[in-house]
Amino acid sequence: MIIAERKPFAEIKAMVAPYKKILIIGCGTCVAVCLAGGEKEVGLLASQLKLALGLEDKRLEIGEITVERQCDLEFLRPLCDFTADYEAIVSMACGAGVQYLKQLCYLQPIFPGVNTSFIGVNNEAGFYTERCRACNHCYLGITGGICPVTMCPKGLLNGPCGGTVNGHCEVDPEKECAWSKIYHNLELEGSLDYMRRIVPLHSHDRRTSPGTVIHPAFKRRYGAHE
Amino acid sequence: MEFQPKILALVCTYCTYTAADMAGSARMQYPAGVRIIKYLCTGRIDIIHILKAFEAGADAVMVSGCETGSCHFLEGNLRARERVEYAQKLLEEAGLGGRLEMFEVAASDAPKWVAAVQEMTRRVEALGPNPLRRGRHLHAGAMEQLENMVQS
Amino acid sequence: MSKLRETLETGGFAVVVELQPPKGTAVTEMLAPVSALKDRVAAFAVPDNEHARMRLAPLAAASLVKEAGGEPLVNLSCRDRNRLALESDLLGAAVLGLENLLLVSGDYVTLGDHPQAKPVYDADSVQLLQIVQGLMAGQDSAGLPLNGNPAFFPGAVVIPEADPLAPQLLKCEKKVTAGAQFFVTPPIFDLDKFRAFREQLPLNPVKLLAGIKVLGPEAAAQAAGGQWRRVYSLPPHLVEELAGKEPEEVLALSATAAGRLLKQIKEEKLADGVYLKAQGRTDLLMQVLEAAGL
Numbered sequence: 001m002i003i004a005e006r007k008p009f010a011e012i013k014a015m016v017a018p019y020k021k022i023l024i025i026g027c028g029t030c031v032a033v034c035l036a037g038g039e040k041e042v043g044l045l046a047s048q049l050k051l052a053l054g055l056e057d058k059r060l061e062i063g064e065i066t067v068e069r070q071c072d073l074e075f076l077r078p079l080c081d082f083t084a085d086y087e088a089i090v091s092m093a094c095g096a097g098v099q100y101l102k103q104l105c106y107l108q109p110i111f112p113g114v115n116t117s118f119i120g121v122n123n124e125a126g127f128y129t130e131r132c133r134a135c136n137h138c139y140l141g142i143t144g145g146i147c148p149v150t151m152c153p154k155g156l157l158n159g160p161c162g163g164t165v166n167g168h169c170e171v172d173p174e175k176e177c178a179w180s181k182i183y184h185n186l187e188l189e190g191s192l193d194y195m196r197r198i199v200p201l202h203s204h205d206r207r208t209s210p211g212t213v214i215h216p217a218f219k220r221r222y223g224a225h226e
Numbered sequence: 227m228e229f230q231p232k233i234l235a236l237v238c239t240y241c242t243y244t245a246a247d248m249a250g251s252a253r254m255q256y257p258a259g260v261r262i263i264k265y266l267c268t269g270r271i272d273i274i275h276i277l278k279a280f281e282a283g284a285d286a287v288m289v290s291g292c293e294t295g296s297c298h299f300l301e302g303n304l305r306a307r308e309r310v311e312y313a314q315k316l317l318e319e320a321g322l323g324g325r326l327e328m329f330e331v332a333a334s335d336a337p338k339w340v341a342a343v344q345e346m347t348r349r350v351e352a353l354g355p356n357p358l359r360r361g362r363h364l365h366a367g368a369m370e371q372l373e374n375m376v377q378s
Numbered sequence: 379m380s381k382l383r384e385t386l387e388t389g390g391f392a393v394v395v396e397l398q399p400p401k402g403t404a405v406t407e408m409l410a411p412v413s414a415l416k417d418r419v420a421a422f423a424v425p426d427n428e429h430a431r432m433r434l435a436p437l438a439a440a441s442l443v444k445e446a447g448g449e450p451l452v453n454l455s456c457r458d459r460n461r462l463a464l465e466s467d468l469l470g471a472a473v474l475g476l477e478n479l480l481l482v483s484g485d486y487v488t489l490g491d492h493p494q495a496k497p498v499y500d501a502d503s504v505q506l507l508q509i510v511q512g513l514m515a516g517q518d519s520a521g522l523p524l525n526g527n528p529a530f531f532p533g534a535v536v537i538p539e540a541d542p543l544a545p546q547l548l549k550c551e552k553k554v555t556a557g558a559q560f561f562v563t564p565p566i567f568d569l570d571k572f573r574a575f576r577e578q579l580p581l582n583p584v585k586l587l588a589g590i591k592v593l594g595p596e597a598a599a600q601a602a603g604g605q606w607r608r609v610y611s612l613p614p615h616l617v618e619e620l621a622g623k624e625p626e627e628v629l630a631l632s633a634t635a636a637g638r639l640l641k642q643i644k645e646e647k648l649a650d651g652v653y654l655k656a657q658g659r660t661d662l663l664m665q666v667l668e669a670a671g672l
Binding site: 008010040043044047049050051052054055169190 | 272273274277278280283316317319320321323358359
Binding site: 066090153154155156157158159160161162163164165166170171173179180182183184187192195198199200201202216 | 552
């Protein structure tokens with residue numbers, strides 16, 4: 001899932017400074033799981049803003065609402081009824097959700113309440129680690145289930161660099177060298193042959209910016225868009 | 227009007243509340259500005275409760291639970307500790323730092339309860355009232371109006 | 379043909395000396411060892427933004443080395459350029475008469491002096507060797523034909539004290555398949571470990587240059603303070619010998635130690651040559667060569 005972190009309070013406070021009536025919209029999927037932008041976090045942010053602005057003798061009317069997720073029109077459409085009542089919106093969704101919301105509420109400024117960090121996993125409440133870079137060319141089958149693009153800072157595809165010290169990465173001594181782990185896993189699996197083959201240059205064109213995916217079953221429907 | 231500190235205490239049933247009760251039975255004297263909210267366990271405290279307390283005008287909030295290792299619900303007080311620390315950070319960011327504290331008071335430790343209340347009261351007297359409380363007084367004609375309504 | 383290749387292929391002992399390109403345009407100091415040593419060494423190596431610290435480009439530096447009468451060895455790192463730029467620079471090297479290459483992954487950007495730069499690593503060292511192979515055969519990495527083929531003598535790095543060693547050896551094999559003709563190691567200080575490594579990896583007919591380094595006062599202090607985090611180890615007696623000495627004394631003692639190591643490696647035929655690092659200083663380099671009897 002997507003992991004995000006709530007933006008520093010000072011930054012959010014500065015963003016909403018010019019307004020008198022704002023709506024904070026939370027997202028109930030990824031950012032709720034990583035405790036950055038769900039219903040609870042919306043409540044905490046609203047409370048913090050009221051406290052901080054109250055100390056400056058300012059009044060800010062804050063609406064709070066959380067939808068299932070902001071990357072699906074189905075959940076955004078019902079918001080149209082009342083977003084127009086507000087001068088500005090703070091969206092706690094990841095970058096994708098913020099942009100999608102903006103397409104809908106194009107008349108008001110929309111401010112992001114979180115910084116989107118990465119695609120990762122939920123190790124434990126409050127502890128999340130990156131696992132995938134969405135490179136659109138998954139190597140996991142030939143690397144013993146460890147992503148060389150994400151877990152190796154250099155994204156090497158053919159084995160470790162010369163910087164491994166005691167099996168740990170030159171970039172972060174606390175992290176095990178991804179290629180040491182890959183070798184170990186392939187050895188356990190009995191698939192070291194994968195590592196003996198030279199992996200060719202990565203095709204970055206599979207990951208142009210912005211990317212588009214049209215499911216094969218829908219090619220006819222969206223054919224005109226190609 | 228002299229400043230009367232309003233301190234909200236979020237306490238757990240099994241330890242701190244019992245201690246506070248005992249302090250009362252023993253007629254121990256301590257500042258009267260504390261309002262106690264009784265939780266079954268401090269682990270039930272949500273951070274939003276603390277923030278809302280300040281929104282409502284509390285001058286300080288005390289969270290008080292069992293000593294580490296003695297929580298009736300095993301880990302509730304540990305979670306409360308983490309949440310109080312995070313709440314302290316949020317309050318600091320918002321500009322209301324220094325008014326939230328967590329204490330550990332065992333059921334038999336009435337004197338420790340008293341000491342905790344005294345400490346928070348001293349702190350509030352030094353910091354002054356919650357600035358959000360200013361401007362929340364009734365305007366001139368309101369008292370008269372209220373009296374009329376009550377009498378009729 | 380490259381003088382370095384000739385030396386190695388005819389069984390000679392190749393001494394390669396590393397220069398230090400400036401962070402700027404003042405190249406006199408960098409080139410000083412060339413005029414002093416060009417008749418005593420097989421090649422002068424120019425690193426590529428070593429340790430991710432921005433320095434004068436290796437192509438330019440190597441070209442100046444050639445002008446000054448020295449045989450250049452160009453290091454090329456995967457960190458800073460995408461495949462287009464790498465191929466373009468390789469063609470550039472070829473037309474400037476620079477044949478000797480050392481292809482490395484390159485230290486990560488956060489280790490250097492531009493930690494916020496965008497790391498590239500479009501190709502890794504194996505893929506870069508393949509690109510070189512391809513260019514020599516007349517095509518670029520997209521499979522398009524070249525108008526004029528370059529000739530190179532490509533090399534790569536191997537780490538004898540890698541831990542774990544197995545994946546490193548596996549990658550080394552791939553580098554040979556991809557066309558590496560010689561290997562360079564990080565600085566060698568422990569000959570026992572080096573001998574053990576040589577047994578595991580004979581490498582014939584591919585050549586091996588053992589790294590030799592004159593340790594500086596900073597490194598000596600790190601080692602003495604237990605802060606050693608490198609891919610090569612230092613023997614305790616050397617750490618003791620250098621501990622607490624004045625900087626110039628550290629360098630002098632290191633140079634003598636380096637010279638002795640070099641001599642022994644040559645006598646025991648543990649390598650086909652050496653890659654000598656002495657902060658690019660002519661005086662230190664000469665000290666090492668004297669101590670080695672070269």
